[in-house]
Amino acid sequence: MLNTLIKPVAPNMYRYDEFDAQFVTERVNQFAGQVARRLSGELTEDQFKPLRLMNGLYLQLHAYMLRIAVPYGTLSSKQMRKLAHIARTYDKNFGHFTTRTNLQFNWIKLVDVPKILRELADVEMHCIQTSGNCVRNVTADQFAGATDEEIEDPRPLAEIIRQWSSLHPEFVFLARKFKIAVGATEKDRAALQWHDMAVQIVKNAQGRVGYKVMAGGGMGRTPYVAHVMSEFVEREDILAYLEAVLRVYNQDSRRDNIHKQRIKILINTIGPEEMRRRVAREFEELKRMGTLQLPQDELDRITAYFAPPKFETGLPDTIPDAGPDFANWAATNVHKHKAPGYAIATITLKTPGQVPGDATSEQMDVIADLMDQFSVGEVRVTHEQNLVLPHVRKQDLPAIYAKLKELDFAAPNAGLITDIIACPGLDYCDLANARSIPIAQSIAKKFENLDRQHEIGELKIKISGCINACGHHHAGHIGILGVDKKGVEFYQLILGGSGAEDASIGEIMGPGFGEHEIADAVERVVNVYLKTRKPGERFLDTYRRLGMAPFKDAAYEKVAA
Amino acid sequence: MLTANRLRDGDVLYRKGSGWVLMLSDGEVYREQAAADAALAAATAELARNEFVAPYLFEVREVGGKIIPVKEREIIRAAGPTVHPHTGKQAGQFHA
Amino acid sequence: MTKLIKSGAYAQDTFVPVADDAALPEGAVLVSLARFQKDREALLARNTPIGVKLQSSENPETLGADINHFSLIALEFPKFRDGRAFSWARMLRTRLGFTGEIRAVGDFLYDQVNYQHRVGFDAWEVPDNFTIEMFNHALTEMTNVYQPSSDGKKTIRELRAGK
Numbered sequence: 001m002l003n004t005l006i007k008p009v010a011p012n013m014y015r016y017d018e019f020d021a022q023f024v025t026e027r028v029n030q031f032a033g034q035v036a037r038r039l040s041g042e043l044t045e046d047q048f049k050p051l052r053l054m055n056g057l058y059l060q061l062h063a064y065m066l067r068i069a070v071p072y073g074t075l076s077s078k079q080m081r082k083l084a085h086i087a088r089t090y091d092k093n094f095g096h097f098t099t100r101t102n103l104q105f106n107w108i109k110l111v112d113v114p115k116i117l118r119e120l121a122d123v124e125m126h127c128i129q130t131s132g133n134c135v136r137n138v139t140a141d142q143f144a145g146a147t148d149e150e151i152e153d154p155r156p157l158a159e160i161i162r163q164w165s166s167l168h169p170e171f172v173f174l175a176r177k178f179k180i181a182v183g184a185t186e187k188d189r190a191a192l193q194w195h196d197m198a199v200q201i202v203k204n205a206q207g208r209v210g211y212k213v214m215a216g217g218g219m220g221r222t223p224y225v226a227h228v229m230s231e232f233v234e235r236e237d238i239l240a241y242l243e244a245v246l247r248v249y250n251q252d253s254r255r256d257n258i259h260k261q262r263i264k265i266l267i268n269t270i271g272p273e274e275m276r277r278r279v280a281r282e283f284e285e286l287k288r289m290g291t292l293q294l295p296q297d298e299l300d301r302i303t304a305y306f307a308p309p310k311f312e313t314g315l316p317d318t319i320p321d322a323g324p325d326f327a328n329w330a331a332t333n334v335h336k337h338k339a340p341g342y343a344i345a346t347i348t349l350k351t352p353g354q355v356p357g358d359a360t361s362e363q364m365d366v367i368a369d370l371m372d373q374f375s376v377g378e379v380r381v382t383h384e385q386n387l388v389l390p391h392v393r394k395q396d397l398p399a400i401y402a403k404l405k406e407l408d409f410a411a412p413n414a415g416l417i418t419d420i421i422a423c424p425g426l427d428y429c430d431l432a433n434a435r436s437i438p439i440a441q442s443i444a445k446k447f448e449n450l451d452r453q454h455e456i457g458e459l460k461i462k463i464s465g466c467i468n469a470c471g472h473h474h475a476g477h478i479g480i481l482g483v484d485k486k487g488v489e490f491y492q493l494i495l496g497g498s499g500a501e502d503a504s505i506g507e508i509m510g511p512g513f514g515e516h517e518i519a520d521a522v523e524r525v526v527n528v529y530l531k532t533r534k535p536g537e538r539f540l541d542t543y544r545r546l547g548m549a550p551f552k553d554a555a556y557e558k559v560a561a
Numbered sequence: 562m563l564t565a566n567r568l569r570d571g572d573v574l575y576r577k578g579s580g581w582v583l584m585l586s587d588g589e590v591y592r593e594q595a596a597a598d599a600a601l602a603a604a605t606a607e608l609a610r611n612e613f614v615a616p617y618l619f620e621v622r623e624v625g626g627k628i629i630p631v632k633e634r635e636i637i638r639a640a641g642p643t644v645h646p647h648t649g650k651q652a653g654q655f656h657a
Numbered sequence: 658m659t660k661l662i663k664s665g666a667y668a669q670d671t672f673v674p675v676a677d678d679a680a681l682p683e684g685a686v687l688v689s690l691a692r693f694q695k696d697r698e699a700l701l702a703r704n705t706p707i708g709v710k711l712q713s714s715e716n717p718e719t720l721g722a723d724i725n726h727f728s729l730i731a732l733e734f735p736k737f738r739d740g741r742a743f744s745w746a747r748m749l750r751t752r753l754g755f756t757g758e759i760r761a762v763g764d765f766l767y768d769q770v771n772y773q774h775r776v777g778f779d780a781w782e783v784p785d786n787f788t789i790e791m792f793n794h795a796l797t798e799m800t801n802v803y804q805p806s807s808d809g810k811k812t813i814r815e816l817r818a819g820k
Contacts, residue, residue: 019801019813030798034768039569041611043766050738051768059614061638062649063571063657092648107648107657109570133738163803163813169775170747170806173740250744251716285752291805298814355644426634427642434633437644487632 009377056127219469315341357385425465434482
């Protein structure tokens with residue numbers, strides 16, 4: 001739905017040149033050929049499956065699901081409108097923003113996919129390597145380029161890594177998926193330590209900027225937090241270093257047990273020191289070979305795409321007074337921007353009762369308008385299934401809020417207990433054991449009262465419908481894992497996880513709770529926190545101080561009675 | 562019962578005779594293991610037609626004259642997502 | 658049955674595969690790593706080309722200094738999803754400096770041929786119905802590449818810089 005009064009704005013972000021455009025087009029043609037060969041039977045399903053996965057296409061519970069890449073979470077308004085169009089034309093009018101900042105459509109037909117991919121290519125989007133045993137979407141801090149906390153914008157490096165990993169001939173048939181994240185701040189908003197590999201932009205003792213590389217984090221059946229592979233890799237060496245890690249992984253990972261094939265298993269089997277030794281050996285050779293060196297002028301060239309927008313000067317630098325509802329929203333959903341007069345605004349897709357992370361095509365179109373009107377045409381997707389308008393003028397915040405209210409995306413709950421992450425779960429996913437979305441909805445409804453939410457403060461609930469942990473339950477302050485106990489859905493509580501710079505793996509409490517018990521159990525756990533916390537302690541802090549015991553006692557108290 | 566997905570569009574299918582239907586209520590119930598195994602074997606042999614994929618058997622039971630899957634997963638697969646009741650077969654959208 | 662593709666055409670396979678427990682015939686032979694390690698002296702004493710077939714779990718570094726005795730190294734794909742041989746081929750061409758034939762054998766897809774070609778494979782044992790046309794088409798589906806590999810193909814970055 002085009003609003004002719006709003007002029008589309010093209011944000012500063014990576015733009016395809018003729019090579020990128022040709023690459024994506026040829027990839028679409030290649031996949032169209034693979035679809036034809038599948039339909040004719042030239043390819044069996046077993047052969048076709050990894051090929052379609054590497055083009056983002058799953059076969060789920062009800063239909064095919066297509067996962068569209070949103071590199072480092074950055075979207076233009078033009079791209080957002082195209083996603084809305086695809087939702088309307090090829091799906092059932094809505095899409096789902098994921099915990100890897102991608103977008104998923106749930107009702108796709110295989111025969112439509114080549115068409116959809118061509119439409120995406122028109123706006124410089126694709127589905128390349130959003131699934132499959134290969135390097136996946138590279139994610140980054142959603143405040144990149146807007147926060148004053150960063151050493152530099154992590155997205156240029158993320159873009160360089162994206163290109164380097166796209167159809168890398170050596171690494172398209174890895175043992176398992178490989179997820180990479182890039183950060184540039186001490187505060188970790190991208191869950192770096194939970195990734196197969198992560199790069200943190202750092203400064204060394206001499207003040208020179210370089211990269212700390214970590215590897216071996218991961219969720220799933222056996223969660224691990226990443227180990228440091230190198231405290232400092234020089235800028236020009238970074239691709240050689242990352243390639244060294246991937247090469248060791250590809251060569252040395254097990255291939256005999258699908259549950260033991262992530263890099264986290266390799267590193268924790270041989271030990272991080274041995275891993276570092278093997279990586280160092282590959283790295284030294286690659287560096288000597290020289291073909292992967294990243295020259296400063298190339299880094300500068302890519303960085304120029306991400307130049308900050310021309311910020312206005314002389315703007316009022318206070319958040320306007322626009323009533324108590326707006327003030328509540330500003331308190332949680334508005335964050336400090338590096339430019340005076342500007343702010344970063346979070347759009348939580350978590351109004352209590354909503355499906356977390358979902359947006360209808362109408363909502364997407366209105367968000368595109370908001371992007372053009374107020375945020376230089378740009379939005380970011382977060383791994384917590386929310387959206388961020390990165391560059392808004394403080395004086396525009398009330399107008400933005402008013403529009404979000406019309407959209408029903410104005411919940412003032414960023415980071416609060418109702419800002420829940422939930423995977424699609426058994427409602428959609430072929431792998432799931434239990435539904436997760438209704439649990440998120442019931443918990444959010446239970447804690448809807450805003451005063452209560454503020455009393456509780458920061459509390460990250462993350463819900464997964466199965467052990468694959470797409471809901472990141474291992475990293476939840478309160479994590480919930482759906483399990484199947486003799487055909488009935490049960491929900492285990494996991495406490496004390498964190499996806500931030502203080503990364504930790506949550507601890508399983510014990511036997512699961514039924515569908516109608518879990519929200520009450522969560523409430524009892526929260527009440528223990530409220531009763532025992534010391535001043536300044538978040539839930540996570542109180543848990544870390546007291547341990548599982550008092551929370552466990554309270555959680556099972558009612559059940560035992 | 563036996564279910565699969567149509568290859569070209571992902572539609573959920575249920576076996577009836579030597580063909581497929583869209584609604585679980587129209588599908589064939591195999592009351593004996595041998596019949597169920599035979600149906601799966603027949604479908605597996607037909608995979609080479611490249612019309613459907615991933616056939617598998619699942620349990621149902623009779624409740625008040627109605628055939629209902631035993632597992633939650635199959636109930637949801639037959640009806641549609643519980644969180645979007647206006648979509649899927651439950652809303653008359655028999656095709657994906 | 659299978660055919661051999663080399664240099665973009667069907668080629669005669671001059672190597673005779675020899676089972677681990679079979680006697681060595683005259684002429685060029687292709688043996689397993691285990692067989693080579695067992696009969697190393699005998700094999701090296703012959704004046705005819707030797708090929709070794711490595712399983713996906715066998716690191717080519719195991720060949721050590723003997724690598725220069727081989728005219729052919731066949732890398733097995735036990736299942737097309739097992740992508741270790743991509744790294745083995747790359748290692749053979751870089752660290753180990755192997756300049757002989759690297760042959761892809763086993764279960765691999767048309768869709769993997771281009772990647773194999775890039776990392777250093779130069780021969781393919783393919784099913785009978787795999788045509789030269791298909792082979793050539795596989796190499797042209799993606800005109801340009803982002804990353805350097807053993808094929809020496811110019812990367813997009815180099816093309817952008819007008820190199």
